[in-house]
Amino acid sequence: MNSNPTNSTPANGRRYWRSLDELADQPEFKDWLHREFPVGASELVEDGQSRRNFLKIMSASFAFAGIATLGAGCRRPEEKLEPFGKQPENYTFGDVQYFATAMPTRIGAIPLVVKSYEGRPVKIEGNSLYPGSNGSTDRYAQASILDLYDPDRARHFKHDGKVVSREEALGFLDELSKKFAANSGEGLAFLAESSTSPSRARLQKIIADKFPKSKWFTYDAIDSGIHQRAATQAFGQSVKPVFNFDKAKVILSLDCDFLGGEDDSHNHIRKFAAGRKAEQGMSRLYAVESLFTLTGASADHRLRVPASRIFEIAKAISTMLSHLHETGNPLGQSAQCNIEGVDSNWVSECAKDLVANAGKVLVVAGQRQPLEVHLLAHTINSLLDSIGNTVGLIPTNAVATGLEGFDLDAIDTLVVLGGNPVYHLTATAKPKNVVRLGYYEDETAQKCDWNFPAAHYLESWSDATTSDGTVVAVQPLIQPLFGGLPELEFLARVAGESPTSAHEIVRGTFGGSEEDWKKFLFNGFANGTAGKSETLSFQAAVPAVQSVATSGSNLEVIFYRDSKVDDGRYANNGWMQELPDPVTKMTWDNAVLISRKTARELGVANGDIVEISLNGKSVKGPIWTQPGMADYSLGLALGYGRERAGRVGNSVGFNAYKIFSGKYIENGATIKKTGETHVLACTQHHWSMEGRPAVREANLEEFLKEPEFAQEKFHGVEPPVVQSLYANPLDEAKKTALHQWGMTVDLNACVGCGTCVVACQSENNIPIVGKDQVLRGREMHWMRIDRYFTSDPKRKNNSSRFSLSADMNQTDENQQFAEWIDDVQAVNQPMLCQQCESAPCESVCPVAATVHDQEGLNVMAYNRCIGTRYCSNNCPYKVRRFNFLDYNKRPLTELKGTIYSTTLTHKTDGVWDLLRWWKNPDSGMRSEDEWDLIKLSKNPDVTVRMRGVMEKCTYCTQRIEHAKISQKAKAGASDNVRLSEAAGTIPKTACQQACPAGAIVFGDVSDANSSVSKLKLSPLNYSVLGNLLTKPRTTYLARVRNPNPAMPDYHDPFSTEEFESQSLTPKGNS
């Protein structure tokens, strides 16, 4: 934890604490908001080097460059083309290849199709052949490809910290195997992460048979297995639940962040979105939670309670329902729950709604909740006939997890497979001998006697089982880059098995004919292996949980899986570090999330470093006030504060594992202000839409009454009718162009998970800029997800008319703690280049570097751009990104600091960079092996932009061109050159393909039968800032909420109310 002295705190004390300042609306903040880039963004480096200094240095560089040019001559350097000696069959250089594989997760796997270019994987997509899949992934899968090319990966076999040869290391495994074969495994123990691999299970069985006295422990820092354990206990058989959110009409989430933090969320999002189509009857989501999660943001009704009181609410609902079940009486007025601080009507009306929809109800409990809450959820599901309808129960093998019986003294040799137990368990003692297979030389590796580098899943043969029980293939796309071992090979060697090749092990597990095997690898999954749901009845007793009332001196701590680094495994992944957290929009940090009321009571504000004490242990972290948090709860993301993650992930954030004891919800914490502060880098400081109708919403009832609610006549300013003197050249080009591209983004489907952002970064070679650059507003994501908080204007004061300009902006230091931010609604809006037909950016470019093509794309010619940034200044959507620095050449070590070296001042591998640059102008300030890896990781279809160039979304023009070229090459001497949706030749943009919700639809708007054309005719379709006459090609489908009119918190969407009170123009007819 280090506070950064160079980002000093200005006079008002809270300059960096941006989000709530916006509400306070201080003049300098207002000014800041309305600037394209923060102050200082255009000054190169603040510390020590002014613009003038920079020019001095640059002129010296230019002089050197001039000499270099004279010496080297004008001719470009000679390059070699080296063809194969033996031409391989069925391979055309330059042709893209796709292979089916899967990314194993804790409780399943994500079926993937990976794009390979010249033998290296470059982009990960979901496998759309997989039954039920829409070809989507989650953000972790998208980012996992960067780990493959991580220069900080474990590269060597090591014994006692010294590099040993591969043969020597493998020889040691043979000895180990022989040693324990002799004493039937006495003193041998394994510590592994969860896995769904049938091959690993088979090897585990072989090991158990061969070394009967050995012990096997499965441990995950994030325990996703509780759903299976709870279902097994509830129904008396080893089963795991499959939640069918698409079949449910009413969903109740008991602190279950199934759209965000839970494993397998991409499946949940897909199913949830399928059940939320406004025209076809929407499901209703009730969320009871303490942290503000993506699920809460999507909920129609959200109840804010401490996580430790969820049991009481679940109990109250289940009691009401069993009463009904036993007596047959409908719930009357007598049905009450008496929980302090909870509106009893909320609970009883929710229960009534559940009863009214029996058979189509789904109650889910969060994985951080104790087993008892899960059992209650299953009780309610059973009472309301959900089992077999909305909840499938699939038979599965029982897995013992946890560390019960783990005794260090009894262990002679501990074999650690993956994971990072030293970091997760803050372990200090170690068994006599530790042998470890690990992907990084991390905290655990430091304490191990033997370290084996693990292969990435894109380098290994394996198999896995998805959450619905289907067996999927994990096949390698590339040889292990650093000779790492696949887990299966490592285990086979420990077991003394032969064959040791992971390929043969997987083949052996699969069995079947050669034809079946080929089909398995081609499809990536074995058809028909999905589990069949069983009908079982609930048969468990639910023990009671004593809940503790929380208060300022007895705080509740919630440890949650981070939406970016997971349990810490992606800490060294720059894409993940820089991805704004879907809820807080924070990058490169974690924080102590706290509610407004609690913060005020404890006298802390954003950025204040506090010491949290829990059960005699303590940790320090910065405060972040999160709207919508339950009072007296602290939210702590796990996975940060790594000491040996690598150059990217080291000492980012604070390590919440230090006070974590295995329980995700704990009471009895206290916090103490330390007086220090820490700067947090947030990408969205702007909470409110300022009453502008950027996101348009209505309740389902209003939508049914007035389907056109999102149109300008009700919701905004009608665009003026302007007769231009000049014709738009696009109108002429349209007549002959083959296609016209367009996109719709369905705000009703989008949950804001951020997968599209990472997919875009991966597809389009978007660089990582580092925390300091994010603070300066220089993040490079072409696509961002704007998350706005809205709240009931009436909660501010009791007058019927709420005026932002009058009341809300009256500044008062304390107004940032105003009560009404407690219960907020959130809306998410993916924002990318809108491809305006009359684009404001184009008309101001002095060099015509950004112009339209004939198909309606607003394209960027990077080589023409001279970096005036006029275009960005003139873009009303703020979607253009500028390369302030040469981010790709920046050393990894400088990502977190304020320093940006130049070739004049920096050395790499002990050689002065100017000398390295002299020898090779492409060298940059990174060591050679690192440089090779970064080249391998880039998408060859997209230019890697340099410093001084503007860039932005182009609807993945490289994919469009690829599709068009393929079609034309196929057409040859015929006119069959048009891409069409009917023929399946329309490309998908990276964001569209990755989106689990299917919220993004891209296609040809000149084809009346394309999905995008049909969606644009929907009454929900609207343009953001359409009144500016930019004519965006990207349009949005308005969001429809489905609240229950009987609920006490029923109201219009807050954003609509804010818009009405702000615009002072009453809505059309309501």
Added chain:
Amino acid sequence: MIFPKWTNSLPLVLGVVAALAGAAIVPAVTIYLTPKYTRAGYQPVQPVPFSHNIHAGQLGVDCRYCHNGVEKSWFANLPGASTCMNCHSLVLKDDPRLAIVRDSAANNTPIPWVQVHKVPDYVYFNHSVHVDRGISCVKCHGRVDQMDEVRHDKSFSMSFCLDCHRNPAANIRPTDKVTKLDWQWSTNAAEAEHLQDVNGKKFVHDWKVESLTSCSACHR
């Protein structure tokens, strides 16, 4: 008098010198700093004295026999040595000039050919779409079938690409004649020009050939 008398004519002299210098520099830059000069004519020595003149010209081997990826990929691949050995395991079997090729085919070690034709990295040229749609190799590479050592024939400047992109009708030919480098509509130059004009326009219309001049056609 501070300034001597000759300084009176100084502005004039300077003006004339500047004008002359300008007159020299402008053509010098346009001639010597454009790809027409910097690229065209480039003819490096290759590790194997392979003659396109003999193979493609005299023996009439089709371009696609060796460059077999040209219709499928953006890249017109160089053949693997195994392709050479299809013939040279029988013809000129022990010729010392082919030692590198035999070694490459036997040991799978690549032959380090020197790249002749190259567009900048920010240009995404695709062979397949040109070749499959009736643009002949000869349009960009010249008469390779008459070259012993391959020479960079055309400039490959942006205006070179645009000349054709603006007027594809003048350059398009039947798709089965693409690799016939000496093919003409007629031996009579005037008639050939007329036939090119008529048929070119017909192909452009019938095959829906676009005249792509927007940035996204080549730059991504």
